[in-house]
Amino acid sequence: MADDVERVVERLDGDRWERRTVMSTSADRAARVLREQVVEGLLRSGTRLPEQRLAAAIGVSRNTLREALSQLVAERILVREPHRGVVVATPDADDVADVYRVRLLIEPAAVLHGTGHTAPRLAALRAAVEEGWTASGAEDWHGVASANQHFHRAVVALAGSARLDAEAELLLAEMRLFFHRMEAPGEFHRPYLDENAVIADLVLAGRREEAAGRLTDYLASAQGQLVAHFLGPGRR
């Protein structure tokens, strides 16, 4: 539990130099590292992040780490409890429902009215489908989940808006948190692979209404499933 924190060091020590070559500010690097640790599931929901030890582990000062933490709090990946520290966010059913409310508005709209249906973006959409299939073939469930994210990122990208892309990135990061609270995320994603393919084909064929419709059903179904799961088995 506490040593989730220590593990940051080991995992990081290798990357340290490489990342330093890319260079940016230390705070950004720290934020990127923590974000990755969280979305990869190495730091799980509810774990506390004591500033002192974490700063030492990452190799930055407490002040610098603080900037990184603030950034991640703004991204809703962490939550700050005043005078008690920051912890990895623990999303509940309401959060799941809310994220899907946003996605249900944005994604079908991007398909339907998006002004960015360019060739490269459509190619990215198609590529995400392929990625999902090959990952599924290799029974790489982590890869399937990843491909799914890429698919939805590609869908939002059809809107052609940098700001919407950024928001989508936040939402998808939150989604990772959801899945880390489930027992078998792989099974969850699998059934949607074929649906992704159908939607992609419809979009490529320019049949936007049908694509948007199926996407809406898709998301609504996933929302119901996830919310039910987060209300807990047996819980009313």
Place this chain on the structure above:
Amino acid sequence: MADDVERVVERLDGDRWERRTVMSTSADRAARVLREQVVEGLLRSGTRLPEQRLAAAIGVSRNTLREALSQLVAERILVREPHRGVVVATPDADDVADVYRVRLLIEPAAVLHGTGHTAPRLAALRAAVEEGWTASGAEDWHGVASANQHFHRAVVALAGSARLDAEAELLLAEMRLFFHRMEAPGEFHRPYLDENAVIADLVLAGRREEAAGRLTDYLASAQGQLVAHFLGPGRR
């Protein structure tokens, strides 16, 4: 120009105690103060925000101010130029177009498919229309602009999503930056007041398709107008 910064002090000195009673963290207070100064137009696009003097002016340490600045950078109100400092964002035509791309997706969708068309939210929508009319009657153009923002905030709220509300808040703050770069924002808002009323009535009457349609036209028109303006008069 440089003394825009100094003015923060004067304007703030009065509020200092009151805000302290509400209390939160110093960094949040600093961020709130700066955000207000920017959206109110007292700190204009392009003005630099030297950490040393600004920290002294607001009455917090440089480290604390830094957290506040980072937060506002995340909100796209300020931009950080590495090793050169933070400046108030200077949106260009691309930014305007992008913000409207997002609004064109979200707002009509909120009207059309929003799951939060509750009585209080509909009342808020109606109230924003009234607010605009009274402000217009008093020829209070600042008030008209404000009411307009409230109208669009109310529209997005129809989606019933806290996350979407937060994103809308960011976009509307950016919009204030746009208007501060124009010469006569009042004239810009005035023509849209009646359209707001029509849309609100349609929404209240449950005629969502028509409302969404008019809202789309509305936003597209405003986008065209603003983008043209930002490309500059005479500029192609």
Place this chain on the structure above:
DNA sequence: GTTGCCCGATTGTTCAACAATCGAATACGT
């Protein structure tokens, strides 16, 4: 007039400290 160099100013980052606050363990009263 252009090129190169140096210098002051500002940022990025660290360190060490302190008051305020929280949680828990402790002691107390009944």
Place this chain on the structure above:
DNA sequence: ACGTATTCGATTGTTGAACAATCGGGCAAC
């Protein structure tokens, strides 16, 4: 034994001072 006050250690919020790295502008050399 049980609920309540109290102390105490740990952590956060915040400050101030420091230092290297970097940037921009002015100055000098050519």
